[in-house]
Amino acid sequence: MLIKSIFTNSSGILVSRILGFLRDLLTASILGANIYSDIFFVAFKLPNLFRRIFAEGAFTQAFIPSYAKAKHKIRFSSMIFLQLIGFLIVLSLFVTLFSSLITKAIALGFDTKTVELAAPLVAINFYYLPLIFIVTFMAALLQYKHHFATTAFSTALLNLALIAALLISKGMDKYEITYYLSYGVLVGGLLQVLVHIIAIKNKNLCKIFTFKKHNKKEENRFYKSFLGATLGSSTAHISAFLDTWLASFLVTGSISYLYYANRVFQLPLALFAIATSVALFPMIARAIKNKDESKALNLMRKSSLILIALLSIATLIGIVFNNEIIWLLFERGAFNENDTSNTALILTMYLIGLIPYGLAKIFSLWLYAKEKQFLAAKISMKALGTNIVFSLIFIIPYEAAGLAFASTLSGFILLILTLKEFGMKNFKTLYFSKDSI
Template identity: 85%
Template structure:
């Protein structure tokens, strides 16, 4: 079951990433690495940051253990859904009203003209967040039923939507193209909702939308874990967000170099680490709920050994062939050979941290399944604090490459602290006894 689930997730992620690279290839060719690509990536990064922290990371990590223990699952899930979707819609409206201020806060180094260009895009893209939360909510329920295929493959719909937007608008003004891309983001979210609704109906889970009242105790337990998990799952995403904010002070194109390099870095991380953790987490949560820690530990051991081998191979290949990879994927049209060299260097800095970031995901599942979200949150805050310090130290002499390496260093700290929380004694017993 575990291997099958990992394979399903990996296949879906691989298809999505292939389409994502086609999307990035077209984006690099049509927009290049300049002010227009920078403002779109900033606008798209904001909802993506919230999506990865709140929707995909924190929500799933808090929801599945709480849902597993809930006596009244339909009532519990329906109320949580209604409360959070209402909050996200309200938040999106606030962002629309104050889009200039939000943009200024996110890209503080942008001048007033660039802020004016980016603000409408920020407002449009932010509505992707409530759309993708609906998807994530339904995906969590399907994961609990050991159904992963719909969620794994539906992520391709966003990339298909953006590819269509680029093809349709390729001969238009570059600023106009960014609007087509922004509306393509929303269409992609709507398509993902549609396919999840079909799966929800198939698995007879439509009753989650009945919105019945339930015990306040269950709700309070979820939100306690959710807010802690929000911090605990935020390190890598806030690091990338920090990179964007600081890179706005560097030469034009720096944000795009970081984006393209991070996209390549995210492929093995998603294909192996995220696919494994998504498949593993419901199994560990159920095993711990049933007080079968030995089964949970054996699942972690098997998964971590497989993951270590895959990530090590990916790291070596990526570092050795960094220039060739960036050249093959992006160097055409408006993306020059200088852009390739700059992006390849940053890719290497990110890849050094692939193993610690990937393995930390597996061992953090133990904490989330045991509902120790506050401990995971403390670890995340310490790692993020280190990332801020390293970024400020390294941005001066090494610019964008220094920001990427600062993120990598914080990944090693995250991994060490996660292993410490898991227990070095337990770790030694797991692998060597």
């Protein structure tokens, strides 16, 4: 079942990423690496950041263990949904009202004119967050039932919507194209919601929307775990956000170089590490709930060994052929040879950290399944602090490439600290003992 689930997730992610690269190819060709691509990436960065650390990673890591232990699952899940979607709608309205201030905060290096251009896009893109939370909520329930296909393949819908927006707006004013892209983000979110509603109906899970009276103790336990998981799953994503913020002080195009390089880096990370962790987590959570740690550790051993092999190959290929990869994917239209060279160097800096980031995802699942979210959060914050220090050290001499390398160093710190809490004795037993599980 584990291999089948990993394959399903990987297949869906691969389809989505192929479409994503096609989207990036069109974006690079039509917008290039300039002020217009920068403001769109900044506008999409904020909801994307919240989506990854709040709606997707943190929610799933806290919700599945709590849902597994809940005595009245329908009551528990329905009230959690109602409370969080209400909060996100209010937050989105707040961002709309104060979009200029929010934009200035996330891109301090932008001048007043650039902030004015970016602010409306920030407001539009942020409404993707409540949409994707609805998707994530339904996806968590489907994952608990060992159904991964809908979520894995539905991510392609966002890319299809953005590709359509680019093709429709091709030839228009570049600023107008950014509006088409922003509304394309919302269309993609709505399509993802639709296919998940269909899957929920087919799995007879529609009762989750009945909103019955709930158990306050179960709710409080979830939010305690959720707060810790939100902090704990944030390191890599806040690091990327920090890169964008600091890059706004560098030469025009730096934000775009970081974005394109990170997109390539995210392919093997998502295809192998994220696909594995998504499939593995419900199984580990169930095993821990049933007090079967041997089964949980055995699953982790098999998964991590496969992951090490796959990520090692991906790292080697990516570093050796970095320039060729960026040239093949992006060098056309407004994206020139100099853009390729700059992006390829940043890609190498990111890829050095591929293995530690991937393994940290696997071993952190042990902490989340045991509901040690605040311990994971403490580890995450230490790694983030390291990233901030290294970013400030490397940004002046190495500019955007220095920011990417700082992020990579924080990945090594994250892995080391996670393994320390997992237990080096357990780690050695898994891989080096004759009595390995």
